[in-house]
Structures are given as C-alpha cells and as structure tokens.
Amino acid sequence: MTEYSLKQLQELRLEANKDKDVFVTLLEGSAEIFGAELQLGSKVSLRGNALAVFTWHGCKLAIEGEPDFVYVAEDTPNVSYINCHQVLHNLRQEAQASGGQGPRVVVAGPTDSGKSSMCRMLLNWAVRAQHQPTYVDLDIVRAQHQPTYVDLDIGQGSITVPGCLAATPVEAPITIEEGYPTQAPLVYFFGHTSPDKQEELYRYLVDKLCSVLDSRASSSPEVAAAGMVVNTMGYVDGLGYELLLHAIKSLKADVVLVMEQDRLFTQLTNQLKSEVGAMGKTVSVVKLYKSGGVAQRSSSARQQARAARIKEYFYGPDGGLQPVSVDLDATNMRVFRSGTGPRPPSSALPLGQARAANPLKVTPVVVSLELEQSLLAVSHAQVPDQLLPSNVAGFVWINGVDVTSNKVTCLMPTSAAMPGSYLLTGTIKTFIQ
Numbered sequence: 001m002t003e004y005s006l007k008q009l010q011e012l013r014l015e016a017n018k019d020k021d022v023f024v025t026l027l028e029g030s031a032e033i034f035g036a037e038l039q040l041g042s043k044v045s046l047r048g049n050a051l052a053v054f055t056w057h058g059c060k061l062a063i064e065g066e067p068d069f070v071y072v073a074e075d076t077p078n079v080s081y082i083n084c085h086q087v088l089h090n091l092r093q094e095a096q097a098s099g100g101q102g103p104r105v106v107v108a109g110p111t112d113s114g115k116s117s118m119c120r121m122l123l124n125w126a127v128r129a130q131h132q133p134t135y136v137d138l139d140i141v142r143a144q145h146q147p148t149y150v151d152l153d154i155g156q157g158s159i160t161v162p163g164c165l166a167a168t169p170v171e172a173p174i175t176i177e178e179g180y181p182t183q184a185p186l187v188y189f190f191g192h193t194s195p196d197k198q199e200e201l202y203r204y205l206v207d208k209l210c211s212v213l214d215s216r217a218s219s220s221p222e223v224a225a226a227g228m229v230v231n232t233m234g235y236v237d238g239l240g241y242e243l244l245l246h247a248i249k250s251l252k253a254d255v256v257l258v259m260e261q262d263r264l265f266t267q268l269t270n271q272l273k274s275e276v277g278a279m280g281k282t283v284s285v286v287k288l289y290k291s292g293g294v295a296q297r298s299s300s301a302r303q304q305a306r307a308a309r310i311k312e313y314f315y316g317p318d319g320g321l322q323p324v325s326v327d328l329d330a331t332n333m334r335v336f337r338s339g340t341g342p343r344p345p346s347s348a349l350p351l352g353q354a355r356a357a358n359p360l361k362v363t364p365v366v367v368s369l370e371l372e373q374s375l376l377a378v379s380h381a382q383v384p385d386q387l388l389p390s391n392v393a394g395f396v397w398i399n400g401v402d403v404t405s406n407k408v409t410c411l412m413p414t415s416a417a418m419p420g421s422y423l424l425t426g427t428i429k430t431f432i433q
C-alpha cells in the first residue's frame with residue numbers, strides 16, 4: 001500500500017490494468033473522481049480505468065495494488081470546468097424559479113479530448129448541487145437538478161452497449177464502480193460504431209431521440225429546468241462535423257463546450273452565431289482546455305473497450321450479473337437489419353431518377369452462420385415498419401448457429417421471455433468468453 005498526500009487543486013492520475021486489482025481509499029480530507037465524491041475510509045476498485053482522483057482542499061489517499069502508472073499532477077483545468085458548472089447551475093436555478101427551460105449543453109471535441117469525463121463531472125456536480133436550497137418567492141425549496149444525460153457517441157457507449165444513441169436521467173452520482181444508471185434508459189439501436197455507411201439513419205435517430213426528450217421536457221417543468229448534458233462523437237471532420245451540427249440544431253443546444261480544438265471552436269462559433277437554443281437565446285460556444293491527464297487510446301484499445309462494454313452489459317461491471325444461455329429455434333426468430341440493401345450511386349441512375357432504396361426501411365435477415373458473434377437489439381416494435389423508430393428493450397448476443405438443427409444459441413440478460421419479438425442487427429460483432 002502506498003500513501004499519497006495531495007495539496008489543494010492537485011490530482012493523482014493513474015491507470016489501472018483490467019487484469020489487476022487496484023484500490024483507492026480516502027484516508028483524510030476530501031477527494032472526487034470525475035466529480036463523484038469518495039467516502040472517507042471506503043475502498044474503491046479502479047480496475048480497468050484511467051482516471052484522476054482530484055482534491056479541491058487537500059487529502060491523503062492510500063493506493064493498494066500496482067497501477068500501470070501513477071503520478072501527482074498540479075496543473076489541471078478543473079477550476080475552469082467548475083466555473084462552467086457554476087454558470088450552468090445558475091441557469092438551472094433561474095429556470096426552476098421561472099418554470100422555464102434549463103441549459104442543454106453539448107460537449108464536443110476530437111477523440112480523446114476528455115468529452116466523456118467532462119460530461120461526468122458536469123452531471124456529478126449538478127447532482128451534488130441539488131442538495132443546495134433554492135430561494136423562490138420567499139419559500140425555501142430544494143432544487144431538483146437531475147439533468148438528462150444524452151450519449152450520441154456510437155463508438156463507445158457509456159449508458160449501454162456501443163452502437164446506440166441513448167439518454168437517461170441522472171439522479172445520483174455516477175461512480176467509477178457503478179457507472180451510469182441503467183434502470184430506465186431510452187435507447188435507439190443504430191447498429192454500427194461509425195456513422196459513415198448509415199448517416200441518414202444516424203440523423204433520423206438523433207431527431208427521434210430529441211423529439212422524445214422534447215416531449216418529456218414539455219410534460220415536466222423539473223425535467224425541462226434541469227436541462228441536458230450531451231456527449232458526442234470524436235469524429236469532427238467532414239461528415240462527423242455535419243452530424244455534430246445536425247445534433248446541436250436538433251437538440252436546440254444552448255451551450256456548446258468545445259474541448260481543446262481551435263478549428264472546431266471557430267467553425268462552430270461562425271456557424272452558430274444566429275442559432276437560437278431551447279432557452280430562447282443565441283447558442284454560446286465556449287472553448288475549454290483539455291486535461292493533460294486524458295489518456296490517448298489506440299484503435300485496438302478502443303475495440304477492446306467496446307468488447308468489454310458489451311461483456312459488462314451481460315455480466316455487470318463487477319461480474320455480479322448472471323446472464324443465461326438459451327437455444328432458440330431459428331425459424332421463429334424475426335431478425336431485421338436497417339436499409340434495403342446496397343443502393344446504386346446517383347450517377348448510375350437515369351437523369352432525374354432518385355435512388356429508390358430507403359435506408360430508413362428494414363429488411364428481413366435469414367438466420368445463418370453470418371449472425372454468429374453478433375449483437376442484436378430486442379425491439380419494443382410490434383410490426384417491422386416500427387423497428388427503427390422504436391426504442392429497444394435490451395440486447396442478446398448470438399453465441400452459435402447450428403444450421404443442421406436450426407438452433408441458435410443466444411446469451412440473454414435473464415431467463416425471462418424477451419420483451420419483444422423483433423430483433424435488429426447491424427455490424428457489431430464481438431467475442432464473449
């Protein structure tokens with residue numbers, strides 16, 4: 001066990017391998033991991049994480065196990081981040097007092113710029129601030145700042161598996177051990193980890209998610225006043241930029257936080273100067289510096305992280321869930337994929353004729369060996385035409401297909417009957433041991 005004494009505004013940065021146990025215990029003072037407070041004396045597992053334990057006022061920490069690296073850093077951007085939180089907090093308070101809309105915040109930036117960590121900090125600080133009383137019309141009431149977290153990053157999947165667009169209300173701190181709440185997320189299955197081949201579907205699902213979030217906000221003043229924190233893809237060039245802009249407009253974002261990149265900041269500032277957000281004011285584009293601690297991940301590390309995320313969906317973050325392996329009759333499975341097959345390029349069509357195939361339609365998929373190792377979404381849809389606009393209930397993973405007996409072996413979260421009879425597939429494959 002090694003002890004570290006941190007002075008105010010310092011952080012202990014470390015990377016803990018997924019194969020080794022590493023724990024942190026707060027011995028004295030106060031400290032937080034991405035905005036979630038550590039409790040004095042309680043041991044927190046850091047296995048498989050790159051992170052920083054930050055202190056505003058100083059603390060003493062004990063580290064057990066062998067992190068891949070560990071060091072104390074005193075140069076962090078957290079003061080500018082908390083100032084940003086304070087501005088958002090004030091806007092939420094005003095919205096709560098007036099029954100209006102709170103800030104919808106989009107966090108944008110290239111890959112490995114600290115977007116997901118920033119979202120976590122903003123959400124955790126917002127949840128912690130809800131215990132501060134708000135003064136409204138001479139009554140002391142409790143602020144209900146439970147912002148909705150929206151994840152449009154199909155590459156990683158912080159709420160659920162990769163390949164999805166998802167949203168969830170955040171009512172309690174997001175800790176390193178438990179992650180985001182999983183009780184009632186709103187999830188749409190895109191089915192791919194990059195938007196390139198299905199950009200129309202990506203736009204369509206962003207619009208669908210936004211319209212559901214709009215109607216939730218219009219039926220609850222608390223939900224509206226708490227606003228949203230939105231994580232986006234790290235793909236910010238070309239098509240990635242167009243999709244980011246589309247999401248900002250569709251969400252009616254009020255604030256766009258740009259991590260690090262000057263070019264993206266300038267592009268967005270110019271392009272959004274007359275755009276009005278949900279609060280009725282011009283969108284504010286703010287540049288923030290990225291933390292020097294943000295880890296750079298190779299494409300194979302990302303792929304491993306995606307596989308780990310899918311495994312975690314079935315087995316839980318600490319392996320505490322017990323999924324079941326079930327044999328299904330292939331002839332009873334109704335599997336579909338989005339799109340109606342490859343479309344001819346416009347240049348190959350007679351002049352004036354539009355491309356006929358529709359990416360927003362679904363096509364039936366014959367259950368075959370091709371589906372082995374695929375992740376399938378279980379849809380709430382009642383008919384195939386409703387598959388794309390319907391949110392999904394959960395996921396199954398195809399472990400094996402036996403074409404002679406027509407049996408499909410699936411891994412499912414529980415032994416209960418599937419909550420829907422239609423399954424949606426994409427291009428996400430993984431191997432779960």
Ligand SMILES: Nc1ncnc2c1ncn2[C@@H]1O[C@H](COP(=O)(O)OP(=O)(O)OP(=O)(O)O)[C@@H](O)[C@H]1O
Binds near residue numbers: 052110114117233
């Ligand atoms: N201050 C820090 N010290 C150590 N590690 C950090 C720090 N901030 C972030 N990290 C880690 O760096 C990695 C990348 O950060 P993060 O996921 O926030 O970036 P991102 O921009 O959302 O990435 P991407 O969009 O490419 O998936 C994560 O593992 C995160 O936990």
